Amino acid sequence: MQYLILNNGVKMPILGFEVHQIPPEKTKQAVIDAIDVGYRLIDTAQAYDNESEVGEAIRECGVAREDLFITTKVCVGNYGYDNCKASVLESLKKLGLDYIDLVLLHRPCSDYYGAYRALEDLYGEGLVKAIGVSNFNPERLTDICLFGREVIPAVNQVEANPFNAQYIAQANMEKNGVQMEACEPFAEGNNDIFNNEILVRIAEKNNKTSAQVMLRWLIERSIVVLFKSTDKDMMAENIDVFDFALDDGDMLEIMSLDKR
Ligand SMILES: NC(=O)c1ccc[n+]([C@@H]2O[C@H](COP(=O)([O-])OP(=O)(O)OC[C@H]3O[C@@H](n4cnc5c(N)ncnc54)[C@H](OP(=O)(O)O)[C@@H]3O)[C@@H](O)[C@H]2O)c1
Helix, strand or coil, rough: EEEECCCCCCEEEEEEEEEECCCHHHHHHHHHHHHHCCCCEECCCHHCCCHHHHHEEEEEEHHHHCCCCEEEEHHHHCCHHHHHHHHHHHHHHHHHHEEEEEEEECCCCCCCCHHHHHHHHHHHHECCCEEECCCCCHHHHHHHHHCCCCCCCCEEEECCCEEECCHCCCCCCCCCEEEEECCCCCHHHHHHHCHHHHHHHHHHHHCCCCCHHHHHHHHHHHCCECCCCHHHHHHHHHHHHCCCCCCCHHHHHHHHCCCC
């Protein structure tokens, strides 16, 4: 596994596993499988309703807590200072942890400034090792970087895939010192992305699959990538992306797929 260093010095795996849309009864096994395959970054959210099952997997997986990187996200219904603080304490309880590696605000609406200030205080208390945001466009991100009280978000998690490359958003994050994290790296499988002619051709040239090319393309842009699957074979396929590199021609061809 490759790691990146966030703006506060925290080390984060560049590739991770997310449990969105995995039903609670399947979450524990999926997380145990993912950790067994080699993933160390596990991403959940209050809104996914499976933090307790992620916690069970963490306790049963056989990997030391300090070797795992756990993210959760605060749902909009828990915004405002007091609600956000109480909800993160509840997430800690559900996960069965005494600290969370990264907590994000799920979306920029409602009283997200109040919620962000609660995250800053939880960070100050050591209950959260890094704080950040998700689905923040460049304007919202710049605003919170300028006017959040004291802690610049470490991460902004946004959709990114060959059809929605997010080059402008990435440049804005880099300017603000915020690490970009990509969810939906396969565009949820829409528009027949796995069979896209350009991606398949690049995959064949590299003896890889189109899924591996999409993940590698994000990793080469120094973006943390998350994907979701309950299939252990796909988990294994998706981690097998550290033994090849895309060349400039491949990167340019993939750039041509961006529909912004
Ligand atoms: N921050 C956020 O707000 C946030 C974050 C993440 C997701 N989301 C939401 O979550 C939803 C799904 O996002 P996602 O991240 O799950 O999408 P995704 O990663 O782009 O696509 C997931 C799909 O790809 C399949 N897949 C995984 N690895 C594969 C491989 N190697 N070969 C072929 N297929 C493979 C999965 O199959 P199986 O599952 O069948 O194995 C699943 O159907 C979206 O509706 C999005 O809005 C939101």
